[in-house]
Every structure is written in C-alpha cells, then in structure tokens.
Amino acid sequence: xxxRGDVRGWWERAREFGAxxxxxxxxxxxxxxxxxxxxxxxxPRPPELEPxxxxxxxxxxxxxxxxxxxxxxxxxxxxAVLVASALYKLAVEGPGQPLPYTGLVVVYTIAAxxxxxxxxxxxxxxxxxxxxxxxxxxxxxxxxxxxxxxFAAAYVFxxxxxxxxxxxxxxxxxxxxxxxxxxxREMHDILxxxxxxxxxxxxxxxxxxxxxxxxxxxxxxxISATGRDAMVQLRRMLGVLRxxxxxxxxxxxxxxxxxLPALVERVRASGLDVSYTTTGGVxxxxxxxxxxxxxxxxxxxxxxxxxxxxxxxxxxxxHADGVLEIVVTDDGRGSRRGSPVGSGGHxxxxxxxxxxxxxxxxxxxxxxxxxxxxxxVAFPVTSISEVAR
Numbered sequence: 001x002x003x004r005g006d007v008r009g010w011w012e013r014a015r016e017f018g019a020x021x022x023x024x025x026x027x028x029x030x031x032x033x034x035x036x037x038x039x040x041x042x043x044p045r046p047p048e049l050e051p052x053x054x055x056x057x058x059x060x061x062x063x064x065x066x067x068x069x070x071x072x073x074x075x076x077x078x079x080a081v082l083v084a085s086a087l088y089k090l091a092v093e094g095p096g097q098p099l100p101y102t103g104l105v106v107v108y109t110i111a112a113x114x115x116x117x118x119x120x121x122x123x124x125x126x127x128x129x130x131x132x133x134x135x136x137x138x139x140x141x142x143x144x145x146x147x148x149x150x151f152a153a154a155y156v157f158x159x160x161x162x163x164x165x166x167x168x169x170x171x172x173x174x175x176x177x178x179x180x181x182x183x184x185r186e187m188h189d190i191l192x193x194x195x196x197x198x199x200x201x202x203x204x205x206x207x208x209x210x211x212x213x214x215x216x217x218x219x220x221x222x223i224s225a226t227g228r229d230a231m232v233q234l235r236r237m238l239g240v241l242r243x244x245x246x247x248x249x250x251x252x253x254x255x256x257x258x259x260l261p262a263l264v265e266r267v268r269a270s271g272l273d274v275s276y277t278t279t280g281g282v283x284x285x286x287x288x289x290x291x292x293x294x295x296x297x298x299x300x301x302x303x304x305x306x307x308x309x310x311x312x313x314x315x316x317x318x319h320a321d322g323v324l325e326i327v328v329t330d331d332g333r334g335s336r337r338g339s340p341v342g343s344g345g346h347x348x349x350x351x352x353x354x355x356x357x358x359x360x361x362x363x364x365x366x367x368x369x370x371x372x373x374x375x376x377v378a379f380p381v382t383s384i385s386e387v388a389r
C-alpha cells in the first residue's frame with residue numbers, strides 16, 4: 001500500500017509539473033526520442049553495411065528537433081518531420097529505426113490537440129506517406145501492415161486523450177457551477193436574514209424613540225450587530241472568490257449548531273418572541289451538516305420575519321438515531337394547505353436544496369391545529385466519531 005501511495009504521489013506531482021511547464025515536457029520528450037534514435041548508431045553494424053556517420057546522426061537530430069514545438073504548431077511540426085525524414089532516407093545511408101518514433105509522437109499530438117481539418121489532412125498524408133516510405137525501404141507487406149497499425153494506434157490514443165481531457169473540462173465546469181450556486185445560496189441567506197432583521201428593527205425604531213427610548217437604543221444596537229455579523233460573513237464568502245495568496249478575508253469557521261442560540265437571540269431582538277429547544281441525544285456533527293442546519297434555521301426564521309406577520313416562533317431540533325429533524329413554526333398568517341418546500345420563493349427552494357444535498361426531505365405547510373406556518377426538515381446524519389471510523 002505504501003509503494004502504491006508513493007507511486008501515485010510521484011505520478012500526481014509529475015502531472016502537475018507537466019501542466020505547469022508544457023514546454024519543458026516537450027523538450028524532455030524530444031530528448032527521449034533522440035535517445036531512442038541513437039541506439040542504432042551505437043550498436044555495431046554488420047560488415048556489409050556502410051558504417052553510421054556523423055552527418056546521418058545529425059539528420060536524425062533534425063527529424064527530432066521539431067518535436068519541441070509540437071503543442072504550439074502540431075501540423076507544421078508534422079510537415080517538418082516528414083521533410084527531414086525524407087531527406088534522411090534519400091540523402092544518406094544511415095541505419096534504419098525499429099519504430100517511426102517522431103512520426104508517432106506527432107500523429108498522437110495532432111489527434112489529441114489539433115482542429116478537425118488538420119486531423120483529416122494528417123490522415124490523408126499518412127495514407128500516402130506510409131506506403132511510399134515502405135516502398136523506399138523494404139517493399140514488404142509485413143512492414144506496411146505494421147506501420148499502418150502503429151500509426152492508427154497513435155491516432156486512436158490521441159483521440160482518446162482528447163475525449164478524456166474534454167470530459168475533465170466539463171466536470172471542472174460543472175463543479176465550478178455548483179460552487180457558484182452554493183456561494184450564491186450562502187450570500188442570499190446572509191443578506192436576506194440580515195436585511196430583514198435590520199428593516200424590522202429600523203421600522204420599529206421611530207416608534208420606540210417616542211414611547212420607550214431604552215428600547216430604541218437596543219434596536220439600534222441590534223441593527224449594528226446584525227450588520228457587522230453580515231459583513232463578516234460576506235467577507236468570508238467573497239474571500240473564496242479571491243486568490244488565496246492575496247485574500248485578507250477572515251478565516252472564521254462556517255456557522256454550525258453552536259451558533260443557533262446567537263442566531264435566535266438576534267431574531268428575538270427584532271421583536272419576534274422565538275424559543276429554541278433540542279431533544280434527543282445531541283451529537284457533534286460534520287461541519288458541512290452543521291452549516292446546513294444553521295442555514296436552514298436562518299432561512300426559516302427570515303421567512304417568518306419577512307412574510308408571516310407572527311408574534312411568536314419556535315425552533316426545535318430533534319436528534320434521533322441517525323436522523324436529525326428541524327421544525328420551525330410560527331403563529332403568523334400561515335398557508336391554506338401543506339405543500340412541498342420549493343413551491344414558494346427562493347428561500348424555501350434553498351431549504352429544499354440544502355436538505356436534498358444531504359439525502360433529506362423538506363415540507364412546509366400549516367402549523368399545529370392549522371394555525372400559523374411550519375417548516376419541517378429531516379435528513380440522515382452521521383456523527384463525527386462515526387465518520388472517523
């Protein structure tokens with residue numbers, strides 16, 4: 001297992017190096033091909049053959065050199081290799097090669113990176129160049145079959161590489177879209193909650209100034225605290241979009257179950273009488289689950305403040321074996337009938353999506369005895385200790 005891990009780590013580092021320094025990789029490939037083409041020059045030749053010469057070896061280098069530019073100009077590299085190879089075959093009596101190394105590398109590159117017209121032109125050139133090369137060399141059907149096979153294999157491998165890279169790009173784009181949606185959802189929750197509380201408190205401020213100045217001061221303090229908390233959370237969220245080396249965004253942890261009492265207290269400061277209770281065996285949850293619970297309760301309370309016209313609300317968390325249920329109720333205007341969450345505004349849609357992300361369900365509808373409104377969310381949970389196992 002340790003050896004496999006070391007090999008995988010080495011391979012990942014090599015891939016990262018290749019992605020960041022493609023020119024260095026191309027130079028390395030050219031040197032590797034040159035080393036392979038050097039072998040026939042260092043192996044002793046039969047006496048009946050002309051000895052290998054330095055001019056012949058120089059021409060092999062000329063056929064390899066274009067590989068350095070194979071990514072930037074693959075089709076031009078192919079033409080340069082064809083011309084240099086023809087010159088090597090016709091001008092000198094150099095040793096042959098067991099494989100057409102340079103041609104295979106260029107065909108693979110064109111199949112993997114070049115546009116369609118270059119790929120089609122390359123196939124047409126191969127149909128002509130391979131038989132001509134075999135005719136100039138051995139004129140054997142065996143060599144012709146082998147040459148066509150290896151070039152076809154190089155082309156197929158190149159197309160497979162292109163398909164894999166396109167699949168990786170699509171996957172990366174989808175992951176980025178999901179992350180943008182998550183950030184947008186988080187920012188919606190933060191702004192909607194903070195602005196709703198601040199509007200309610202600001203509207204109550206003038207009345208409180210005339211009737212109870214001490215309540216007005218508390219309301220303004222609550223507005224200030226809510227605004228500061230929203231700014232901190234927004235700076236953290238926007239910091240995700242910046243370059244990590246340059247971002248000075250605070251690195252506070254994501255909100256979790258421990259932040260629910262403070263959340264309820266902020267809502268209570270707006271004038272809504274909110275209670276918070278928990279039942280069952282409370283367990284430490286993974287951070288993603290804790291953040292989801294916090295955001296669901298935040299969004300449900302925000303909807304109460306904005307739309308319900310309620311005087312009281314309650315938040316209850318029921319911890320059962322493997323299941324966490326969140327129930328938020330109020331005594332406001334309510335709705336006429338139960339409906340799945342998501343039939344209302346963006347906030348309820350966000351609650352449904354957050355629950356579904358953890359394999360749960362969310363339903364909203366009339367509260368107990370048909371009065372008020374209730375949001376009920378349930379999803380399976382795993383404690384941190386169970387995750388560690």
